[in-house]
Amino acid sequence: MCICLLVETAEIPLMAPVPLYADDVSLLMVLLDTNPFFWSTASLSFSSFLSHVLAFLNSALLLNQLNQVVVVATGFNSCDYIYDSSSSAAFNQSSPALCTTLLQTLEEFVSKDEQLSTKNEVIGIGSSLLSGSLSMALCYIQRVFRSGPIRPQPRILCLQGSPDGPEQYVAIMNSIFSAQRSMVPIDSCVIGGQHSAFLQQASYITGGVYLKPQQMDGMFQYLSTVFATDLHSRSFLQLPKPAGIDFRASCFCHKNTIDMGYICSVCLSIFCKHHKKCSTCGSVFGKSSAVDNLTSDRKRKHPETCP
Amino acid sequence: MGAATQVVRRAKYKTSVKDPGTAGVLKMTEEKFVFLPNDPRSIKLEVDFKFIKGHKFTKEGSNKQALLNLTQESEIKGGGYIFEFETFSDRDVCRDFVGKALAKSEGAAKPSVSERSAVTLNQDEQLNKVEMERRIKLLRENSELQKLHKEFVISGVLTEAEFWATRKKLLDGDSGKVSKQRVGFKSAMISDVKPLTDGRTNKVTFSLTPEIIHQIFAEKPAVHQAFLNFVPSKMTEMDFWTKYCRAEYLHRTKNSVAAAAEAAEDEELAVFLNHDDILASEARRKIRRVDPTLDMEADQGDDYTHLSDHGILRDGNKEITDTQYEQYRRTLSQDLNRHAAVVLEGRAIDVELGDTRSVAEALARSKRVLTAVELANESSDGNAIKERVDKISRMTEIEDLQAPHDLPLAPLCIKDPRDYFDTQQANALKTLGDSGTRRMKCSLSSTEAYGSLKEIISEIKVVGLSEPVLEPDVALKVFNGLTQNISSTKYHMGTNSHESVLDRLPNVTKEELLHHWTSIQELLKHFWSSYPITTPYLGTKVNRLKDAMSHIYPQLQEIKESVQSDLRHQVSLLVQPMIQALDAAFAHYDADSHKRAAQNAER
Numbered sequence: 001m002c003i004c005l006l007v008e009t010a011e012i013p014l015m016a017p018v019p020l021y022a023d024d025v026s027l028l029m030v031l032l033d034t035n036p037f038f039w040s041t042a043s044l045s046f047s048s049f050l051s052h053v054l055a056f057l058n059s060a061l062l063l064n065q066l067n068q069v070v071v072v073a074t075g076f077n078s079c080d081y082i083y084d085s086s087s088s089a090a091f092n093q094s095s096p097a098l099c100t101t102l103l104q105t106l107e108e109f110v111s112k113d114e115q116l117s118t119k120n121e122v123i124g125i126g127s128s129l130l131s132g133s134l135s136m137a138l139c140y141i142q143r144v145f146r147s148g149p150i151r152p153q154p155r156i157l158c159l160q161g162s163p164d165g166p167e168q169y170v171a172i173m174n175s176i177f178s179a180q181r182s183m184v185p186i187d188s189c190v191i192g193g194q195h196s197a198f199l200q201q202a203s204y205i206t207g208g209v210y211l212k213p214q215q216m217d218g219m220f221q222y223l224s225t226v227f228a229t230d231l232h233s234r235s236f237l238q239l240p241k242p243a244g245i246d247f248r249a250s251c252f253c254h255k256n257t258i259d260m261g262y263i264c265s266v267c268l269s270i271f272c273k274h275h276k277k278c279s280t281c282g283s284v285f286g287k288s289s290a291v292d293n294l295t296s297d298r299k300r301k302h303p304e305t306c307p
Numbered sequence: 308m309g310a311a312t313q314v315v316r317r318a319k320y321k322t323s324v325k326d327p328g329t330a331g332v333l334k335m336t337e338e339k340f341v342f343l344p345n346d347p348r349s350i351k352l353e354v355d356f357k358f359i360k361g362h363k364f365t366k367e368g369s370n371k372q373a374l375l376n377l378t379q380e381s382e383i384k385g386g387g388y389i390f391e392f393e394t395f396s397d398r399d400v401c402r403d404f405v406g407k408a409l410a411k412s413e414g415a416a417k418p419s420v421s422e423r424s425a426v427t428l429n430q431d432e433q434l435n436k437v438e439m440e441r442r443i444k445l446l447r448e449n450s451e452l453q454k455l456h457k458e459f460v461i462s463g464v465l466t467e468a469e470f471w472a473t474r475k476k477l478l479d480g481d482s483g484k485v486s487k488q489r490v491g492f493k494s495a496m497i498s499d500v501k502p503l504t505d506g507r508t509n510k511v512t513f514s515l516t517p518e519i520i521h522q523i524f525a526e527k528p529a530v531h532q533a534f535l536n537f538v539p540s541k542m543t544e545m546d547f548w549t550k551y552c553r554a555e556y557l558h559r560t561k562n563s564v565a566a567a568a569e570a571a572e573d574e575e576l577a578v579f580l581n582h583d584d585i586l587a588s589e590a591r592r593k594i595r596r597v598d599p600t601l602d603m604e605a606d607q608g609d610d611y612t613h614l615s616d617h618g619i620l621r622d623g624n625k626e627i628t629d630t631q632y633e634q635y636r637r638t639l640s641q642d643l644n645r646h647a648a649v650v651l652e653g654r655a656i657d658v659e660l661g662d663t664r665s666v667a668e669a670l671a672r673s674k675r676v677l678t679a680v681e682l683a684n685e686s687s688d689g690n691a692i693k694e695r696v697d698k699i700s701r702m703t704e705i706e707d708l709q710a711p712h713d714l715p716l717a718p719l720c721i722k723d724p725r726d727y728f729d730t731q732q733a734n735a736l737k738t739l740g741d742s743g744t745r746r747m748k749c750s751l752s753s754t755e756a757y758g759s760l761k762e763i764i765s766e767i768k769v770v771g772l773s774e775p776v777l778e779p780d781v782a783l784k785v786f787n788g789l790t791q792n793i794s795s796t797k798y799h800m801g802t803n804s805h806e807s808v809l810d811r812l813p814n815v816t817k818e819e820l821l822h823h824w825t826s827i828q829e830l831l832k833h834f835w836s837s838y839p840i841t842t843p844y845l846g847t848k849v850n851r852l853k854d855a856m857s858h859i860y861p862q863l864q865e866i867k868e869s870v871q872s873d874l875r876h877q878v879s880l881l882v883q884p885m886i887q888a889l890d891a892a893f894a895h896y897d898a899d900s901h902k903r904a905a906q907n908a909e910r
Binding site for chain 2: 034036037039040045046047048050051052054055099100103104106107110111113114117213214215217218220221222225226238239240241260
């Protein structure tokens with residue numbers, strides 16, 4: 001007996017497949033800031049910083065036999081992978097060997113980076129290429145995703161000291177959104193003097209932890225208390241929460257951080273001054289006439305309305 | 308009887324039921340009613356129907372008074388006007404009139420409340436009724452929007468046009484849903500007409516509406532065909548339906564013997580009583596075209612056109628009848644299935660359902676088209692078989708050759724701006740005295756900088772990591788600092804990581820704060836979009852907005868003072884950005900007016 005019925009098909013949301021590893025296996029991508037101008041003026045010396053970080057990497061590998069650590073160096077002119085614990089060369093390496101490999105590669109990277117530098121004089125500290133290293137980390141993670149159903153849970157840890165480069169705003173925001181979409185948290189540990197608006201937003205949007213340590217010589221303690229925990233354990237641990245986020249964006253024309261500006265209604269690019277034409281999508285802005293307020297694209301941008 | 312627009316009757320006005328009442332004359336027009344007492348010294352009443360919300364009246368009865376109570380708003384307790392009439396017929400006339408007048412005033416009252424602002428429309432605004440209705444509907448559904456609308460448009464700060472100018476998307480969203488869909492057939496089986504039986508007069512009444520007729524034609528092609536053939540050549544429409552109803556009645560009473568007898572006599576009736584041949588042939592054709600890859604276990608019991616359905620009859624009783632009368636029985640499953648098939652097919656025609664003949668013809672036309680298409684398809688039989696074989700091979704999937712599934716992705720969520728409300732405290736902290744950005748100066752050249760870095764790295768390679776990596780007392784200090792930080796934020800923000808400061812405030816305060824925030828947003832949006840001021844219209848608009856904004860300061864102050872002392876700091880942090888935004892707007896306004904004054908002075 002067949003009676004026609006109208007059946008509603010419900011959409012089943014795709015949940016992240018539970019990896020066949022135990023749920024506390026993690027892939028830790030560490031983005032190391034190697035901007036020489038920053039390190040020459042930092043309160044923490046680069047050598048002690050490296051000691052802390054290397055000890056932390058070792059302890060991360062010790063937490064679980066299947067844990068993986070990948071280090072990406074964020075240089076001034078370039079970025080590169082420095083160390084990969086899952087590569088065959090690194091397999092079965094004990095701690096001193098890890099350090100040697102890493103330091104060797106790091107030294108080579110710094111030389112390469114120096115060769116790429118164009119100007120002799122730099123204004124201020126300058127900013128390191130955070131957007132580049134974020135992209136490299138995300139690419140590595142995507143490759144891990146495609147390697148099969150058995151995989152560790154990835155997360156990114158940014159050890160950043162240089163200030164934000166407003167010219168990298170768009171690229172960093174794109175990386176943040178793709179990290180959000182792939183459900184990869186971005187943790188940030190800010191070593192420099194001031195807060196980083198980009199990293200605050202990154203950690204907020206992707207669900208990571210943002211920390212600006214007060215005591216620099218206790219760096220290892222900060223790293224192992226806050227950033228060593230795997231994603232599964234974070235659901236029942238209390239980790240530091242920042243008081244508030246600075247959601248300001250930077251304008252596309254001069255790369256200044258702005259509060260109030262002009263927005264193109266077609267592609268949502270932000271400008272600090274009135275332009276005749278949008279430089280991103282090419283749409284022409286109309287003149288602001290008296291009664292017709294809609295053709296002009298001016299809008300006050302609140303920090304709180306900026307997603 | 309008097310003009311329909313006015314009613315005059317003698318009545319007594321009472322303040323309560325027991326009150327003897329003052330005699331007089333009650334005159335009612337469509338807008339108001341007037342009561343003039345016989346004694347000129349007593350009170351005179353003149354009340355608009357706008358204020359009357361309802362009317363109550365006593366039931367008819369010989370020893371009861373003929374009372375009519377016109378009630379006002381329920382807030383005024385017992386506020387009503389009670390009138391006693393001499394006869395019930397008088398009272399009834401007045402009551403009907405009041406009902407009419409109330410209906411009229413109610414229809415007028417509703418739009419007037421929210422349309423009061425429509426009076427302040429620009430002359431060149433052509434608002435049609437539909438647009439108005441949409442706006443009213445939107446305001447009714449969205450209480451936040453309604454509050455904003457009330458605050459600004461009704462008080463004259465913004466005009467209707469300005470308010471709705473930025474919300475076009477909301478308004479348009481409705482119109483798209485209005486008339487795109489065609490209404491299909493009802494899923495209730497109205498073609499199964501239930502007659503009204505009158506036991507006294509032994510009459511059975513069938514009522515057929517055009518909708519029912521349409522469905523009957525759709526579901527029973529034999530009846531449809533018969534209609535086209537017989538009407539109007541052999542019989543009138545009325546006769547046709549009478550015969551049809553007779554057949555229905557016979558089916559209903561399960562009188563298959565009588566059905567056989569009558570069918571033998573009347574050949575037209577026989578058409579209705581027999582099984583539907585057209586339907587049967589259609590079904591056979593369909594069975595031949597069933598997709599072989601359909602994983603369906605069919606057996607003889609599913610051939611519903613020929614067999615009775617497992618012995619279960621229309622109303623559940625198990626009757627076994629002679630096969631002689633087999634064709635005069637209908638089964639429930641057949642009818643249900645047919646009805647369901649027709650409903651799912653949808654309406655084949657869009658003709659108005661008035662004239663039965665035209666409906667029948669239109670239906671026949673559409674059927675003809677369909678059958679022509681089907682026949683054309685079936686004629687290319689050789690191709691059809693090949694196609695089916697191809698389809699079979701395509702459909703049978705081999706599971707382990709399938710591509711891997713998509714990666715798990717988290718959907719991008721665009722958040723409600725309200726969520727950011729309390730996270731902007733950081734900005735407040737900054738302006739309240741943070742160190743701000745210190746531009747560090749690097750005195751080294753790039754060679755030197757790189758050189759020192761390389762030096763450090765080679766040094767570590769030789770010396771190794773510092774031993775110990777961390778001093779124990781430093782570690783303890785860090786640990787304590789972190790713990791204190793986490794527990795203090797927990798204390799301030801609550802254990803729930805998603806809870807915010809807002810949730811800890813009392814509800815009233817929270818609502819007020821959020822409302823102020825949305826209204827400030829609205830005002831600032833209009834304010835900033837009016838610059839640069841090029842016309843006097845914009846100038847007056849800016850002034851209006853400025854006045855409205857200046858009212859908000861004391862309100863925010865009030866909120867701050869109304870909260871408890873331990874929450875006051877949090878509230879002031881939340882309020883800070885709002886005040887900053889307003890200050891920036893005022894600063895701009897002052898600067899701009901100074902500039903313009905200077906320009907004017909030069910001229």
